[in-house]
Amino acid sequence: MSKIVVLGIPLDLGAGRRGVDMGPSALRLAQLANALIHLGHELEDLGNIEAPVLEAMKPGNDLPYADAIARTCRLASQKLSRLAPEVFPICLGGDHSVSLGTIPGSSSNRRTGVLWIDAHADLNTPSTSPSGNIHGMPLAHLLGKGDERLLDIWGGGPMIRPEDVVLIGLRSLDPGEKELVHRLEVRAFTMKEIDKRGIAEVAALALEHLKDVERLHVSFDADALDPVLAPGVGTPVPGGLSYREAHLLMELLADAEVVTSLDLVEVNPFLDIQNTTAKIVVEMTASLLGKRIL
Ligand SMILES: [Mn+2]
Incomplete structure (x- = not known):
């Protein structure tokens, strides 16, 4: 059993649609803590990082809100870096920035x-983003490409190596993103790959690809799920992971016992139906943290 720490980051400045700042509340109200305590984990909720409110700000000219996003993310990073390495952090977004x-x-x-x-x-x-929204840019920055203010969150340059990234559930990429996937040779499992191979094989290949890392972070965007199941997201795309595919992926990751931290992002209760999306994301989290059918 793990010691789990929950940290909310109610940031919506990276998204094009409002309401994702309520994600941490939605996930807590969907009984995230109880679901994990029930599995025998010890859990401490650190509350939320203070995030700026859009209505109280003036957008910058170039990349809107980059400074505010960088400041909030740096606060979150500092808070998390003070945790002991054996603690398992679960971070509640907020948008994916x-x-x-x-x-x-x-x-x-x-x-x-x-x-x-x-x-x-x-x-x-x-320079490649059609929307200019920073929630479509975090992975490029983590790989060292983009705006200095955001790269400076970890002191500049790449935070992670391209060979240490695996994408799962893809079905909507902009031209610049496709180019970067090919150029950096990032391992990417699109929905086509998942349909062809099945999610169990995809999970095994992903874990094999990541076998040399010392820490493994899962960044779970609720829009990976099919929007029929999980409508409470700002950028829904049809044809996503089914209920069982997503659960099986989480169950197989749990079996591998290699995941060390988790993000749950882009849950937007304002666009949801009776908190359905947060409830499903909590179920997925329980599977990732050891809930078994038998
Ligand atoms: Mn995302």
């Missing part, structure tokens, strides 16, 4: 692998 803080913060200064479970690759840079 929070991973700019959670991944360096959870790395314990070790070689860290990242399993990015998402409909999108989040591999845009400010």
Whole structure:
């Protein structure tokens, strides 16, 4: 059993649609803590990192809100980096830009692998992004490409190696993201790969690919799930992971006993139906942390 720490990061400045700042509340109200305590884990909730409110800010000219996002992510990273290495952090977003803080913060200064479970690759840079929204850019920055203010969260340059990243659930990429996946040779399992191989084989290949890392961070974007199941997300894309595919992926990751930290991001209760999306994400988390059918 693990010692789990929960940290909310109610940041929505990286997203194009509002409401994802309520994600931490939605996940807590969906009984995240109880679900994990029930499995025998020890859990401490550290509350939320203070995140700026859009209405109280002036957007910058170039990359809107980059300074505020960098500040919030740095606070999250500092808080997480003070945890003992054996503690398992669960970070509640917020939009996916929070991973700019959670991944360096959870790395314990070790070689860290990242399993990015998402409909999108989040591999845009400010120069390739069609929307300019930073939640479509965190993975590119973690790989060392993009805006200095965001790279500076961990002191500049790449935070992780391209060979230590695996993407699962992809079905919507911009041209610049496709180019970066090919150029950096990032291992990417699109929905086509999942349909062809089955999620069990994909999980095994992903784990094999990441076998040399010392820490393994799972960054789970709720929009990886099919929007029929999980409608409470800002950027839904049809044809996502089914209920069982997502559970099986989590169960197989749990069996491997290699995951050391987790993000749960992009849950938007404002766009949801009776908190369904947060409830499913909590179920997925329980599977990742050892809930078994038998
Ligand atoms: Mn994402």
